[in-house]
Each structure stands twice: as C-alpha cells, then as structure tokens.
Amino acid sequence: MNHLHRLFRITQVDRPVLLAITRRLSSKVPTEPTWKEVDESKLPNPTKIDQDTIAHLERLALVDFANKEGIRRLEAAIRFADQMFLVDTTGVEPMDSVLEDRELYLRDDVVTEGNCKDDILRNAGKVVEDYFVAPPGNIPLPKKEEYDS
Amino acid sequence: MCRSKHHGGRPESSLTFLTTFLAQFNFPRVFSMLGLTLKETARLLSEGKTTAAELCAACVARAKQVQELNVFITETYNTAGQQAADSTLRHRQGNRLHVLDGIPVTIKDAFSTAGVRTTCASRILRDYVPPYNATMVQRLVDRGAVLLGKTNMDEFAMGALGSDTGGSVRNPASYCGVVGLKPTYGLLSRHGLIPLVNSLDVPGIFTRCVDDAAIMLGALAGHDPKDSTTVSDTFQPFSLPEDIDITRLHVGIPKEYHAPHLSAETLNTWQRAADLLEDAGARVSQVSLPHTPYSIVCYSVLCAAEVASNMARYDGLEFGHRGSDHSSTEALYAQTRHEGFNDVVRGRILAGNYFLLKRHYDHYFIQAQRIRRLIANDFRKVFEGGVDILLTPTTLSPARSYRWFVQEDNRTRTEQEDVFTQPVNLAGIPAVNVPVALSEDGLPIGLQLIGQSFQEKTLLTVAKWLEQQVNFPHLQLPEH
Numbered sequence: 001m002n003h004l005h006r007l008f009r010i011t012q013v014d015r016p017v018l019l020a021i022t023r024r025l026s027s028k029v030p031t032e033p034t035w036k037e038v039d040e041s042k043l044p045n046p047t048k049i050d051q052d053t054i055a056h057l058e059r060l061a062l063v064d065f066a067n068k069e070g071i072r073r074l075e076a077a078i079r080f081a082d083q084m085f086l087v088d089t090t091g092v093e094p095m096d097s098v099l100e101d102r103e104l105y106l107r108d109d110v111v112t113e114g115n116c117k118d119d120i121l122r123n124a125g126k127v128v129e130d131y132f133v134a135p136p137g138n139i140p141l142p143k144k145e146e147y148d149s
Numbered sequence: 150m151c152r153s154k155h156h157g158g159r160p161e162s163s164l165t166f167l168t169t170f171l172a173q174f175n176f177p178r179v180f181s182m183l184g185l186t187l188k189e190t191a192r193l194l195s196e197g198k199t200t201a202a203e204l205c206a207a208c209v210a211r212a213k214q215v216q217e218l219n220v221f222i223t224e225t226y227n228t229a230g231q232q233a234a235d236s237t238l239r240h241r242q243g244n245r246l247h248v249l250d251g252i253p254v255t256i257k258d259a260f261s262t263a264g265v266r267t268t269c270a271s272r273i274l275r276d277y278v279p280p281y282n283a284t285m286v287q288r289l290v291d292r293g294a295v296l297l298g299k300t301n302m303d304e305f306a307m308g309a310l311g312s313d314t315g316g317s318v319r320n321p322a323s324y325c326g327v328v329g330l331k332p333t334y335g336l337l338s339r340h341g342l343i344p345l346v347n348s349l350d351v352p353g354i355f356t357r358c359v360d361d362a363a364i365m366l367g368a369l370a371g372h373d374p375k376d377s378t379t380v381s382d383t384f385q386p387f388s389l390p391e392d393i394d395i396t397r398l399h400v401g402i403p404k405e406y407h408a409p410h411l412s413a414e415t416l417n418t419w420q421r422a423a424d425l426l427e428d429a430g431a432r433v434s435q436v437s438l439p440h441t442p443y444s445i446v447c448y449s450v451l452c453a454a455e456v457a458s459n460m461a462r463y464d465g466l467e468f469g470h471r472g473s474d475h476s477s478t479e480a481l482y483a484q485t486r487h488e489g490f491n492d493v494v495r496g497r498i499l500a501g502n503y504f505l506l507k508r509h510y511d512h513y514f515i516q517a518q519r520i521r522r523l524i525a526n527d528f529r530k531v532f533e534g535g536v537d538i539l540l541t542p543t544t545l546s547p548a549r550s551y552r553w554f555v556q557e558d559n560r561t562r563t564e565q566e567d568v569f570t571q572p573v574n575l576a577g578i579p580a581v582n583v584p585v586a587l588s589e590d591g592l593p594i595g596l597q598l599i600g601q602s603f604q605e606k607t608l609l610t611v612a613k614w615l616e617q618q619v620n621f622p623h624l625q626l627p628e629h
Binding site for chain 2: 030074081087095096122123
C-alpha cells in the first residue's frame with residue numbers, strides 16, 4: 001500500500017478554523033452523555049431458541065443457521081430488540097411509511113414497456129421453451145441434526 | 150481499505166491560480182483536474198480548457214493506479230470512453246446537455262445498469278445483468294455523465310456507498326472527509342435500486358463540496374412514474390448563494406446525540422461548530438429528541454423484517470445464482486440461498502422471520518413501528534417549535550481500524566456505527582454530512598445537519614455556510 005500514500009497527501013491550507021475559535025462557556029452541547037446503555041435487569045429474561053423454533057425458522061426463511069454461532073447471533077438480536085419493551089407505546093399508531101399523509105401515485109394500467117421477454121428470460125439459469133424451470137414441489141425439507149459448536 | 154481513501158477538493162477561488170500556476174510548469178493538466186470539484190470541472194469543460202475524453206482518460210489512469218483499493222466491482226472503461234467521446238463532440242458543437250455532460254461518475258453496484266452486471270456485492274447476483282437502467286442511472290446518462298464503473302459495497306448495501314438505509318452515505322462520507330447527502334424519502338426514485346429496506350432506502354449523493362451535491366440533486370430529483378413512492382410535487386433545481394446570512398437561523402442541538410462512547414475529538418468538533426454558529430449570530434438552542442436511545446433498536450427490528458421479506462425473491466429460478474440440488478423446489482431454494490448469501494444477510498433474514506412469526510408480530514414488529522412513529526414525532530415537534538436545522542455528530546468517532554471492527558460481529562458494529570444516522574431514515578427527513586475537522590491522527594471528522602422534509606435547499610445552504618467557515622483540509626492529488 002506504500003505507493004498509495006504517495007498518491008494522496010494532505011495539504012494543510014491554514015490552521016483549521018474550528019481550533020482557532022474561542023469556546024463559549026455555555027455551549028449548547030452537553031458535556032456529558034445524556035443517557036446510558038440500558039440496564040439489563042429491567043429487561044425480560046433472555047430468549048433461548050429451542051430446536052423446534054430453529055427448524056421452523058429454517059423452513060420459513062429457506063436459509064440455515066449454519067452453526068451454533070448463527071443461533072447465538074439470533075439470540076443476541078432478540079436480546080437487543082427486547083429493549084423496545086422499555087418504551088411506553090400505549091395509544092401510539094404503528095407507522096408503515098413516512099408518506100402516509102400523501103396519496104399514492106397510480107399510473108394508468110397500460111403497457112408502456114413490453115416485448116422484453118428475451119431480456120427477462122436471459123437471466124434465468126434454466127428455461128425450457130419460455131418457461132422458468134423448478135424442481136418438483138410440495139416435498140418438505142429433510143429433518144436435520146442439531147447444530148454442534 | 151477504501152474507508153481511508155480521501156478525495157481532494159479545492160476552494161473555487163484557487164482555480165484560476167491553479168491553472169495559471171500549472172501552465173508555467175507545463176504539467177499535464179489532466180492530473181491536476183482530478184482534484185477539482187464537479188462545478189470547477191464543468192467550467193473547464195464548458196470553456197474548452199479540457200475535454201470529456203481527456204478527463205475520462207485521466208480518471209481511468211488514476212483508477213488503475215489505485216486498483217488494489219478494490220473500489221470497483223465492475224469497471225466500464227470502454228463504454229465510458231465512448232460516452233466521453235460523444236460528450237466531447239457535443240461540447241465542440243455547443244450542444245452541452247447539462248452541467249453534468251462529460252463529468253465522470255461512479256455508481257454503487259446496488260443500482261441496476263442495462264447490460265452491465267449488477268451484483269449488489271452478493272454471490273446470489275454474481276452474474277445478473279439487468280435489462281434496464283435504474284431511474285437514477287438513466288437520469289445521469291440522459292444528462293451526459295460518463296459512467297466509470299460500479300463501486301464496491303457491503304453485501305446488499307449493508308454499510309457502503311450511494312444509497313442510504315440507515316447511514317450508508319453519511320457514515321462513510323464522514324470517515325472519508327467528503328459531503329454525503331441523504332435526501333428526503335420520496336424525492337429521489339428507487340426504481341432499479343435493489344431494495345434492502347423499502348420504507349427506509351433512499352439514493353444518496355457523495356461529492357467533494359456542498360455546491361456539487363446541489364448540482365447532483367438538481368439532476369436526479371423529481372417524480373418518477375416507475376416509483377410510486379416518489380412524490381409528485383414538482384422539484385425546482387436550485388443553486389446555493391455565496392453570501393449566506395445565518396442570523397435568522399434557529400439551530401437545534403439534540404442533547405441525546407451526546408451518546409455513550411462519543412469520542413472526545415468528535416464531541417469537541419461538535420461543540421466548536423455549535424459555538425461557531427452562535428458566534429455568527431444564529432440562534433442555537435439545546436433541544437430534546439427523547440426516543441433517540443431506542444431508535445437503533447427499532448431500526449434493527451424493522452430492517453431485519455423488511456430484509457427477510459425482500460430477500461424472499463432470491464430463489465434461483467428467474468435470475469441470480471442457482472444451486473444444483475434439484476431433488477425438490479425447497480431443497481433448491483435452500484441450497485441457492487445458503488450459497489448465495491453471506492452470514493450477515495442470512496442472520497438478518499432469520500431474525501426478521503423470528504420477529505414476524507405470528508406469536509411475535511405484535512410484540513416485536515408492531516412495537517417497532519410504534520416506536521418509529523415516536524421518533525418521527527420527536528423530530529416533528531422540534532421543527533414545529535421553530536427550529537430550522539439540527540446539528541449533530543455523524544459518527545461516534547473518526548474511522549476505526551479493521552482490527553477494531555472485527556472484534557465484534559457485524560450486527561453489533563452496525564448498532565454502534567449507525568446510532569446517529571438511522572433516526573433520520575426512520576423519520577424520512579433529509580440530512581447531510583459536512584467534513585469539518587481532522588483528528589489528531591489526521592482522520593476526517595464530519596458533522597451531520599438534519600433538515601425538514603423537502604427542505605433540501607435550506608439544509609444545503611447551512612451546510613455550505615459551515616463548509617465555508619471550517620476550511621477543511623482536503624487531500625490533494627499531486628500534479629505529477
């Protein structure tokens with residue numbers, strides 16, 4: 001990477017202005033952090049993911065946890081999300097979109113760009129005539145062994 | 150590591166000096182041009198002092214020199230050469246399309262480009278060639294911009310360049326000492342931007358200075374019939390004044406942005422910038438956005454839920470990577486997705502499915518949507534109280550080392566890195582990173598200005614004022 005250092009260099013034009021200004025005694029920026037990380041004792045007990053949930057999620061998501069680390073990561077994500085229970089949301093409407101007050105634009109139901117069948121099919125790994133090809137359906141995934149560490 | 154790569158910029162006033170100075174030594178002009186801003190480069194092009202072809206060649210040469218930074222996933226130098234030649238001809242004939250005509254640009258590999266591979270840095274789209282251009286790409290092409298290549302990113306835009314879901318424009322802009330604009334949700338089209346979180350994703354703009362961000366915004370903003378979430382109001386492109394009066398400006402300092410783990414240097418920069426505004430006559434007050442500490446938690450749940458739903462499209466049948474297990478549809482899907490996604494994406498898909506389970510839906514997903522409203526309301530109340538703009542840090546600290554980053558998993562790091570940026574995405578409002586100072590180690594420190602919905606002009610005007618004051622020591626490219 002050494003030659004890259006020669007390609008880029010800093011030109012200090014002047015003393016940076018921010019360091020030159022006199023600090024006000026009563027800055028509006030607080031001098032200490034205004035909140036702390038959440039107190040774990042206020043949260044519900046940590047969730048442990050059981051084997052049934054693992055299998056259920058893998059079937060729904062169609063991705064696997066791969067290993068014990070994947071399960072630990074989900075448990076950590078749930079633990080993090082548990083902090084939401086400390087917020088009082090009584091009577092608060094859920095928000096789907098920041099554009100909720102605006103009308104959704106609908107265009108006329110007419111073909112504007114057609115005749116692109118070949119373009120669309122070109123990205124498929126397997127086609128027969130003009131069909132996408134899938135293997136047989138309605139066969140459940142085989143049951144898997146539990147994850148070892 | 151592209152994180153530590155800096156781009157240079159020069160104050161407008163030094164341009165004439167620079168060209169005269171270089172002329173006497175007979176340095177190749179092309180290399181000195183690479184340090185200029187978009188606005189300055191466009192002027193050289195329009196005055197015939199350089200050509201799009203010359204400029205493109207210089208950029209390609211520079212890109213080749215720094216190839217090991219792994220900036221591009223796909224280089225498009227050949228088509229760039231053709232676009233530059235076309236632009237050169239247009240300039241010669243006096244038919245310039247737009248101020249962007251002949252200006253080299255790069256596009257994050259999350260934006261679809263017709264006939265050019267678009268991977269989202271994911272194996273699942275490794276060989277995907279979109280049949281169409283994203284609207285943002287089309288608008289750049291229509292204005293004569295020269296597309297150099299598709300830039301690298303985290304898989305599915307989880308922390309990289311050119312689109313902003315939770316801070317992926319402002320955050321790297323802050324680390325690299327450049328301007329990074331996240332516009333209001335609904336102002337720029339997402340058509341052809343491969344979605345991560347539909348209700349939060351916005352195309353974002355990186356430039357060397359604030360004026361350039363306004364130019365790019367003018368070229369890109371406005372309703373798109375192909376994206377029903379773009380608003381249909383007419384967007385009026387604007388340029389920013391040189392003499393900016395901030396004495397009638399009311400700046401809010403949200404106290405919750407002094408969060409745990411804010412670095413001393415970033416805090417100091419924030420305090421000094423607040424004082425600078427106050428000294429110049431702006432009204433500066435401390436305000437409160439009380440739900441800020443829960444914002445990143447809310448974001449993590451909404452993000453996982455939308456990722457889980459968005460990634461359902463990758464089944465290997467219609468496009469993208471396809472596995473080889475043909476014993477059943479589900480087996481093919483599972484294998485395709487195991488091979489196609491990295492562990493960060495898989496982790497988000499699994500967490501999202503967990504939060505969306507029938508028994509968890511209200512508890513987690515709906516609760517997150519309720520908190521989202523509280524966060525949006527926090528901003529609304531502050532703005533309704535008369536505040537025009539908010540000033541905050543962009544990140545907790547200057548760029549950290551790779552060694553530091555990998556000590557925790559990606560999910561944990563995202564929680565830390567996006568703490569000041571994602572509330573803005575949840576509320577849909579615009580924000581911009583302005584490079585403000587250098588740390589003791591010489592790393593850029595940026596500050597974030599947050600504005601009201603569709604008030605980009607006010608936002609960028611204040612950003613330009615700050616930029617004018619701080620004299621940020623940009624990296625320069627040597628002229629040899």
